[in-house]
Amino acid sequence: MRLPRRVPWSSPAELDQLCTWIFADQPDVSSKWLAVNRLSAWRATTYLPHALESTLSILTAILQDAENENGRSWLSVRQSYATAIIRLVNGLVDPLQQGSYARSIASIAAQLELPAWFVELRHAATHEDMPSLELLREAAKESLNWLLHHYFLPAINPSADSMHQPPPLRSLSAPFKQYKNLLKQTLRDSSLISRHSADIGLVMREVERWVSEAVLASNIKLRGLEWEDADDSETDEEDTQEIWALEKLCGVLLEEGGLVPLSKKKRLLSEHDFLPPEFSVSLWSPLMAELQSNHPAFPRVLIGCIVKELLQVNSDETCRSSTSDPHYLACLSRWAFWSAQKNWPLSSTASETDLRQDALVSLITALGPTASPQSAGEKA
């Protein structure tokens, strides 16, 4: 159960009315003035959704333009337009900056189906020459159109937005396969490193893009289960979304042929330490380091997923395909150990201890005193 949100309109009909005023195909501007007045009033009651705030700025610029017939100051009209576009793009892009590092605005815009030239326009208007009136007018028209399809229609008809469901998540297996191939080649022949490094970078970026898309997709999938304040929980929610995306990714990593090699002979485990096969480590650690640097939560999520996998085997036999295979499980538990004791960059010593403690605690709580001797042996 989740708290409702406070909105400025008393009923969806009021929002519908506003939408009609804005998009009415009328030669005169009187209905647009009605919309501007209503939006200005709403802005004085509570937080205005960003899309509506942008609509207000764009409409105001359009009206200023339309009524500037004596040609007083065209610069101020251009500035109104420019500010409206800059704030529209920034406000849409900022909430999607969810990693620790900035993503390019262009990639986020593409994800939002925002015309790419808006991003250029934003950049020009902020740092370069102020764009021309003609271009700005076109941008205002386009952005209203974009707002109609991406905000107003879904907001007014929440159920009828099926056409704007984000596309289903792409499969990760292709980029992983490509990554493995490239890495294997460089591991066998180190002279290839320089030739492949650009391609490896591309694949890693592809994986990163997948995570961002998964975060966005989780928007739809995650519905609040907690009774909490919708506004306050947004930050937590971002974390939850990121973790959800990372869990999906780890799920793919844990499949056989991922962290655990397919071929039985590559699964040979060292007797002297409790580490995964050396070849697998050199194969996967560059990608994992990259993931960790973008998502500090990655090691924790990975360990969590492995522990869950191991415990699932322990509790019942309805588990992943061929996982009665003890080699697979032994190899996974070594990966968990590896992640727990690895000296991840950026993480303080305190959090490493936490990492180990967390893993241990979840193991102990789940296993309890009833642990079967077999699984206990594996972890020893």
Added chain:
Amino acid sequence: MLSAVAARKARPSFPPPTMEDLLPSAAAYIPQPSQNLFQIDDQTVLVVLPHGSQLPLTGTYQLQVLAGIVAFAGGSLTPSPTWYRVFAPTCFHVPSIKHISPLPNSAVPAFVPKNLQTRIQEAQSTSSIILIRSLRTNINRVMTVCHPFRDVFPAQERRELGIEGISIPTVGEYLPFSLPPSWEPSLLSFDSIESDTPPVALVLGPRKTGKSTFARTVLNRMLTRHHKVAFLDCDLGQAEFTPGGMISLHIVESPVFGPPFTHPSLSHTAHFVGSTSARDSPERYLSAIRHLTSVYREEVAFSYTDDDDDELLTSSTPEESHATPSSSLIPLVVNTMGWTKGLGKDLLDQIIEIVQPSDIISIQPPAYDAGAAAQTFSLATSSHVRVHEVDPMPLSPLSERYSAKDWRAISTLSYFYASFSPTRAPKSLNETTARDWIPPIPLSAKPPYELDIERAIDGVYLVGAESEDVVSDEIGGVLVGGLVGLVRNTAGDEDDDAQMDLGLDGEKKRLIPYTQGRPPPSPSDSECIGLAFIRAVNASRTSLHMLTPIPPAVLEQASPRVLVKGTDPSFEMPIWGWVPFGGKEVEMVERPYLVWGKAEGVGATRRRVRRNLMRKGQM
């Protein structure tokens, strides 16, 4: 380890601490009926607190000291017939009661049974003897309205002491009240100021460093020497005696033990700002402070008369005469906002200039706040100002659990459910803190005041960054669901001809008296009586429904005929006030102005800013 922290709070103002007091020797008080715990009646127990033991209590209770000097909440209490009202929820640091030194008292109240008198005589040479009595105010029921605070008071059942609603928390169940050691010398200095003019203490420092705690502690300690202390609250976001959004001057007579939401009060004088920050109207903010400072100087500081306080004066025993409020001056405590950088710093400089404090308590930025430069306020200009630089309070785990928004929400709800004394004379120097709360019913079910707009309202104003563009056709919609200040215009009648409109039939049609872009009356010509929640405006815009906790008699006397609404959305009725109570049984029925579930569409939520974004390669 924990007891070491707890013991540090025991900094008595009198007598000076001995070495023993400073050692982490304080052991928890373990109740043993008929040995150190005696049931007086159904509601009251007598506790014998021997040397070196301390008693933390959660819940709401009244405390009276029969014998001994007791350290409590950063100050010390001596024997007197006063019942101190204590609110100790677990969402806040919980004070312990600790024996400092014996101070025998022959005046044992009559209601203490005779057979206990001898026990008291024996014990008071080595121990403190205190009475704990239940305090029922309904505050625990108000808490259930706001989910994050729903279980901060113990359940209404008999626990360790045998009184409902009071519990001895175990270690780890509560955060002990403790002050940084560097605060004591500066707190101590307020116990001994001898001057013809009342001390004016201004507390400043960054957010989450303990400004409010210091201000509250110094207020309580001043009350051991003065009958009344004035409190000027300049913190719009987290005010001490109001839900915020206004600058207010309060007169306090009894110490406040508890978080701000446990002592909502009507102000002596206040000015509505309508925002949680001074950012959008710095000039208005300063002129409000200027006016309240002059009100304090002219009407409060030297105006104490002991007409109604004879009882208090005569009650003091000879032994405590040195601690008796001997001074009839009314000192002032000024709490400021936590905004200490940029424009905030400029504002603080000007507040100091306006208030002319005798003491400035400057809480230093914490070590982890590397960005904060050392505070160099233009204090040095006036050499007669005493500046106390003190350490910040360590960051409490509670600040993780509750945000400023949560505290505002609970303060606002507590205010709207508070029950204020109906007979309070405006402008008197009497305390106006709410004594209890009405059992909460949803705000949508509370009977409102109905106001005939034509006859009851002279003017409607908007303040804030978004206010100028609201046209008069839309003002009704802006008021609905808004928190407004009820303001009295002290400069005479409004010129309200502008709001007459000619209807189609040529008859004069009355509209809501609002003119676009008109600034509200200035602080020198007005005052804010309190807050109201506008629940509805009828379709013809002739009447409105409002909720306010201000008693009818006060409303009638003060006659606030002006409504001012701020446009800063961070100052609004919290969502908990909109839903019919935060239990799981809430149905997701359609309600005006509320939307259940996820916001649909891109950009459907309010804009959020991320300032901590790193660029690749920036490390």
